[in-house]
Amino acid sequence: MPSYDVMPNMELYQPVRVEDALDIASRYADRGWLVGGGQDTYGWLKDRAKSADALIDLSAIDELRGVRETAEGIEIGALTTLTEIAESALLKQSYSVLSDAAAVVASPQIRNIGTLGGNVSQDVRCWYYRRGLSCYRAGGNLCYADTPQGMNREHSLFETSRCVAAGASDTAPALVALDATMVLRSVDGERTLSAEEYFVGPAVDIENTTALRDGEILTAVRLPKAWANAEFYFEKVADRNVWDFSLVNVAAAFKVSGGNISESRVVCGAVQATPRRLTAIENAIQGKAKGAVTAQSVAGMASEGARALAHNGFKIPLMENLVKRAISA
């Protein structure tokens, strides 16, 4: 396949009000492409693996940016950059699992431009799909990664359904660990989804990673007070510390009283298309002391139900160890 230097011709809109962006998004529907920072967008278009009639650049919409305190917790505009999230004093103080996750995305330059909305709405990183092959996720009827010759070291352990691609976002597991609420707007109004509902796997919708509908814009992410200042843990393992996507990551939140875990949310990323919440672990550690002993006793449960592909079996002990470290920390 040839490598193209430039993107094909398209229209570009740069609305400054969210209402206008919604009008344009609704007008173009599936032929419009929302752009936050464009860091997951331009590769698709340069490679001619996907196309659009119009780019809708959201970056000039003031009301979609910034981290603010509300009565219920914190609201983050979807266009807030990952650097702003990584450096936000409010987030570092009370929801550090999210600022820690944002701080290890890609590279400094990508974090300077890439947005939270784009990070959680990005597509999977499967090279067959990204190269424009017509696999299941692209509307075809074959998965190239799950064949005897397929390269699937980065792919899923769980919840595969024809497509075996894993989720790529580092902030997505943190948002599930924080029980975040996603605020979606369209010309018809606003709806909210929990982060767990926002991310969808191939069994639900094989062509999309989120519940966003055509014409909808993710405008904000809300973090509830209930999880402010919990004990947090985030760790990402990747081949290189910069640019590379997580092979596995873990995002965890623990409420601890008197040394014992009263409530927790433990989530792994890059092991299936959506962030995987480990509810069996959460239940098993409830009431137990937070530390190495508890961690050791439950770590094996982390990978229960995993189905390794030809080349991703290493993710099973990796996942168990990351969960162990999260509970030990």
Next chain:
Amino acid sequence: MNLNLTRRRFIKGVIASGAAATTTGVWVAANGASRPAGAVERMIRININGQVRTVDVAPQETLASTLRYKLGLTGTKLGCNRGECGACTVLVDDVSTYACSVLTHSVKNGRVETVEGLEAADGTLHPVQQAFVEELSPQCGYCTPGQIMAAVGLLRENPSPTREEARMGLSGNICRCGSYDSYLDGVMRAAQIG
């Protein structure tokens, strides 16, 4: 990165484009005859290295294309053209940015700086350039403009970084010659002479 700077960038963007929105009362900032209402106007004015340049920019054009192929500023290199190497690093309102992975239209209200803009009018090199010369930082030199711009961006935000902070600051720039330590030596020296 300095948050005030990012904030200033978007405030400027909003002021520049918002002015059009309030005078017309709608989002139709510039209504080209052959374009759907509201799509961007191709002729733009953009501040590059302190000079306001007028240039015809396609809607989907990246900043690297505009700099190299429209304005002749070939100091900004293209390595991967996919956000994976850092050769194209420039500053937009002091913030390091991959020019291959940002639309020119998205940064047209900002202040763009490329490696060509660093040298003083009398030929004095920027402290980072001078330090990179003294420390023999580059080998083949292909990644050097990007390394320089990343270092300038880092030192504006953090004028005396630790070596570890400098390593993080330059971590978005690949050097195929593996000259990383020499570049870090250069950044540490630049912080002293800067």
